[in-house]
Amino acid sequence: MISVHEPIDSGGMLHPELRAEHDPNSIMRDGRRLDHAEGTSKPLRVLPEPQPRGAKVRGNRPVDQQEAAGRFIAAPEHEKMHDERLWDLRQKRDREMHGIAEWEELRSLASAIKEHTLTHLDKYLDQFETNARANGIHVHWARDAAEHNQIVHGILRDHGAKSLIKSKSMLTEECGFRAYMASVGIEVTETDLGERIQQLDNEDPSHVVVPAVHKLRTDVAELFSRTIGTDPDNTDVHYLAEAQREATRPLILDADAGMTGANFVVAETGTFVVCTNEGNADLSANVPKLHIASIGIEKILPRMEHLAVFIRLLSRSALGSPMTQYTSHFRGPRDGGEMHVVLVDNGRSERLGLEEFWTSLKCIRCGACMNTCPVYRRGGGLSYGATYSGPIGLIIDPTFNKRKYSNLPYASSLNGSCTNVCPVKINIHEQIYAWRRVLVEEHEVPLAKKVAMKAAGVLLSRPMAYRAAIAAADTALAHLPRFIIYNGLNAWGKHREVPHAPKQTFHSWYHANRGGKP
Amino acid sequence: MRIGLFIPCYIDAFFPEVGIATLELLERFGHDVDYPCDQTCCGQPMANSGFNTECADTEALFVRNFSGFDYVVAPSGSCVHHVRDNFDAIEQTDEVKEVRTRTFELVEFLHDIQKVDAFPWARFPHRVGLHNSCGTLRRLKHARPSELHEPFFSKPLDLLSKVAGIEFVTPARPDECCGFGGTFSVFEEVVSTKMGYDKVSDHAQAGAEYIVSADSSCLMHQQGCAERIGVQMKFIHIAQILNGVSA
Amino acid sequence: MSSRDDILASIRANLPRVDRSLPDVPLFDADPPVSLLSAFKENLHRMGGMFLDPPSSGDILVPIRIIIAGAKIVCSTVPEIAGNRDIAGVDASRDLADVDFAIVRASFAVAETGSLLLTDADLHVNAVAYLAQHLIVLLDPTDIVVNLHHAYRRPDFRDRHYASFHSGPSATADIEGVLIHGAQGVRSLSVLPVARATDDPITQ
Structure with missing residues (x-):
């Protein structure tokens, strides 16, 4: 029992017991700790524990996010590490924010630039295509995931390519790209460490920026010992990362083609921009002669001067690092090389027509909303059972499948922190709220919820009936929570105590002490 | 001035002392405070869950109860947030709009309308951790949330710092959600209670004897969580401290 | 209809009917650091360079x-210092797989983020900056701009097919947030301030 009221030195941590010895490799010459990229600002350690797996996805049935989140929470070492690490990213983000006087102005600019571009999307895409073609880039258009996969396969087939190295791309996750490539006999190797871990473990990325953030070093050690032959007893992170580098390097050198996504596209110059910390996108793009980039149509910006705003915001928001280690601008193929761009719609143009939700297309996939989200940090990204997890996932996933993702907009306390950290000012929590209305209107919520809410609506609009219920509650504690929170007693009392019943309600007190009608 | 007192359902049923403190506090400033007896709720629980149509009658009842006051004051940020920002299941007549703009949360009322500069009757010689509910912090803008690069301000701290003897502690995550979230607390009870455990543990680590808040709903949830995991913590509504509760 | 026409038609049918003008982006340079070189150096260190x-x-x-003494293979693209792997003779990128040190010159640097811009003209073979184990960059101290707003007004982004900001070495912390240099690309990035030779073609 925690009963002392003497403050303990938590070092700004919720779980101070995670503090570990300094990693000497992360110390600068002047003694300060290096925490660029996704590095933590303080070293953390937890005990080994089996990794909880993600949501059970069964076809089109609604994903039970809470069930999977519950299993993640039941693995305390994973949950603590996940929560502290992501909160650390949020704190690093705050530090970077305070270092930039014009931060809020940059967010407003970013939002305005994106909204302008999205409301003129046809024009800017056309301009990009013209300029990219003039620079020697082959431009393709894909209506949906299937067409994207076929186009890429077609390009590879034309070149007799059998192996592909690629950098992380949420769009290709959306498209089920790796599974498709496996079905047509093309060997795909992810080159981002986190994404490679997820590929080897046959798991989706759990976060848009740090795909394996839900795993512990012991999970990775076990995985690597099975897949790339590392020593199962060696859980040293440097050893594991180095083993992966050595195992991946030959695949990079021998690949027939390389693939990247893109963080931004500049219409004026026909450029696409890729940001990584590992330099793996640059290896994927620059080692094989053939480079294919898969790009969502919403990534476009008008001019180079606009790009500056987003590059200043992206990594600071995502990781609390001033810049990604590599920010690469591709305007055309290199000598002797070939460059293809596949512009993918996959539901985006339709989303543009959703009056309450079109601004979700402003998203630059920084993951800041996930890092700050208290629900995401507790439940883990795989609990959402969808390509996009966390707050941004709650408002994007239902556009792909309302039924399957009908529970997701309820996986939020509507606290609004996501909206405040969003570098492009998407009103995320308001869209979550709006999605609930849409799902109710379209009958995508469970009957029990509907019955409870209808009953509550009836009771709360009838003072007499309401008073009768409260009066009954006065004498029956067991009924109180049921009434107050309009749901089963168990849901409240399962993991927390019910409130203590007072001697009288305020209503009765008021009449006893201030008169008025009984 | 004539004030309509809105006491949300869970305060009525579980925390009558919060309603009493709010009433007495407003009376201390010489206001004519009336508690319309037919009041029930603002409609938020249904709206919050997406059932907007289901709260139309409740919203209409709210307007009938609170029409004609100079101000409507409630000791609950989340309810006031609903009335002010989301109360749209009924037709937006002039009367409805009037009630919506005249509805204030207690801290806002004391800080912005009453502009209180002293609570000479209040003394609270304890170490407290302030919990800003998300509705007051990010919707009603009681304080500068930590996510924004804006000058610091905090209306509840301004008020509480006028109370003799009070001492504040700062948890590691001052404005992290406690996990109540209205119906979230039951629809997603596992995550909700985990957030609650973390919230009370964070305040306990910081050395708080009390968690004080302008929202009893958050406190009800946190108290239930603290009792379940055995964190010794007391919970108190800001109205009680400002009204000079003897703890 | 082609996919292209389909997509553009769908976009036009769904364009939000709201008026959103394109804002001008200020340069945000009212309060520059006293020394661009010092600011660059400090920020480069923060990024692990x-x-x-x-x-x-x-x-x-x-x-x-001193750094390259004892290295087996050094590939230099700068006239100031010679290596033992001639970049002009490199046929395929993978021929650079055994390079220990690559030495190149940056087009310019950014004080705000400690970044260096390396273009295809600086690298000759782009992959040299990623396949080498270590990267050494020469930077003319007069080639530092204050921030990214200034950086993106440089002509390199309109002229070059490839231009990459390097801010420190290859890094990852994908496992438990433990920072590691040399995830896939170079293990270290070193920068030496050296003025451009006046006959350097890039300055002409």
Whole structure:
């Protein structure tokens, strides 16, 4: 029992017991700790524990996010590490924010630039295509995931390519790209460490920026010992990362083609921009002669001067690092090389027509909303059972499948922190709220919820009936929570105590002490 | 001035002392405070869950109860947030709009309308951790949330710092959600209670004897969580401290 | 209809009917650091890069010579210092797989983020900056701009097919947030301030 009221030195941590010895490799010459990229600002350690797996996805049935989140929470070492690490990213983000006087102005600019571009999307895409073609880039258009996969396969087939190295791309996750490539006999190797871990473990990325953030070093050690032959007893992170580098390097050198996504596209110059910390996108793009980039149509910006705003915001928001280690601008193929761009719609143009939700297309996939989200940090990204997890996932996933993702907009306390950290000012929590209305209107919520809410609506609009219920509650504690929170007693009392019943309600007190009608 | 007192359902049923403190506090400033007896709720629980149509009658009842006051004051940020920002299941007549703009949360009322500069009757010689509910912090803008690069301000701290003897502690995550979230607390009870455990543990680590808040709903949830995991913590509504509760 | 026409038609049918003008982006340079070089150096260090202090007299390249002493394969694209792998003779990118040190010159640097811009003209073969184990960059101290707003007004982004900001070495912390240099690309990045030779074609 925690009963002392003497403050303990938590070092700004919720779980101070995670503090570990300094990693000497992360110390600068002047003694300060290096925490660029996704590095933590303080070293953390937890005990080994089996990794909880993600949501059970069964076809089109609604994903039970809470069930999977519950299993993640039941693995305390994973949950603590996940929560502290992501909160650390949020704190690093705050530090970077305070270092930039014009931060809020940059967010407003970013939002305005994106909204302008999205409301003129046809024009800017056309301009990009013209300029990219003039620079020697082959431009393709894909209506949906299937067409994207076929186009890429077609390009590879034309070149007799059998192996592909690629950098992380949420769009290709959306498209089920790796599974498709496996079905047509093309060997795909992810080159981002986190994404490679997820590929080897046959798991989706759990976060848009740090795909394996839900795993512990012991999970990775076990995985690597099975897949790339590392020593199962060696859980040293440097050893594991180095083993992966050595195992991946030959695949990079021998690949027939390389693939990247893109963080931004500049219409004026026909450029696409890729940001990584590992330099793996640059290896994927620059080692094989053939480079294919898969790009969502919403990534476009008008001019180079606009790009500056987003590059200043992206990594600071995502990781609390001033810049990604590599920010690469591709305007055309290199000598002797070939460059293809596949512009993918996959539901985006339709989303543009959703009056309450079109601004979700402003998203630059920084993951800041996930890092700050208290629900995401507790439940883990795989609990959402969808390509996009966390707050941004709650408002994007239902556009792909309302039924399957009908529970997701309820996986939020509507606290609004996501909206405040969003570098492009998407009103995320308001869209979550709006999605609930849409799902109710379209009958995508469970009957029990509907019955409870209808009953509550009836009771709360009838003072007499309401008073009768409260009066009954006065004498029956067991009924109180049921009434107050309009749901089963168990849901409240399962993991927390019910409130203590007072001697009288305020209503009765008021009449006893201030008169008025009984 | 004539004030309509809105006491949300869970305060009525579980925390009558919060309603009493709010009433007495407003009376201390010489206001004519009336508690319309037919009041029930603002409609938020249904709206919050997406059932907007289901709260139309409740919203209409709210307007009938609170029409004609100079101000409507409630000791609950989340309810006031609903009335002010989301109360749209009924037709937006002039009367409805009037009630919506005249509805204030207690801290806002004391800080912005009453502009209180002293609570000479209040003394609270304890170490407290302030919990800003998300509705007051990010919707009603009681304080500068930590996510924004804006000058610091905090209306509840301004008020509480006028109370003799009070001492504040700062948890590691001052404005992290406690996990109540209205119906979230039951629809997603596992995550909700985990957030609650973390919230009370964070305040306990910081050395708080009390968690004080302008929202009893958050406190009800946190108290239930603290009792379940055995964190010794007391919970108190800001109205009680400002009204000079003897703890 | 082609997919292209389909997509554009769908976009036009769904365009939000709201008026959103394109804002001008200020340069945000009202309060520049006293010394761009010092600011660059500080931020480069934060990103895990190493700034090599030039000797006060004598051979300015000594810090590099010390680093590469004993290295088997050095590939230099700069006239100031010779390597033993001629980049002009590299046929395919993978021929650079055994390079220990690559030495290149940056087009310019950004004080705000400690970044260096390396273009296809600087690299000759783009992959050299990623396949080498270590990267050493020469930077003319007069080639530093204050922030990214200034950086993106440079002509390199309109002229070059490839231009990449390097801010420190290859890094990852994908496992438990433990920072590691050399995830896939170079294990270290060192920068030595060396003025451009006046006959350097890039300055002409």
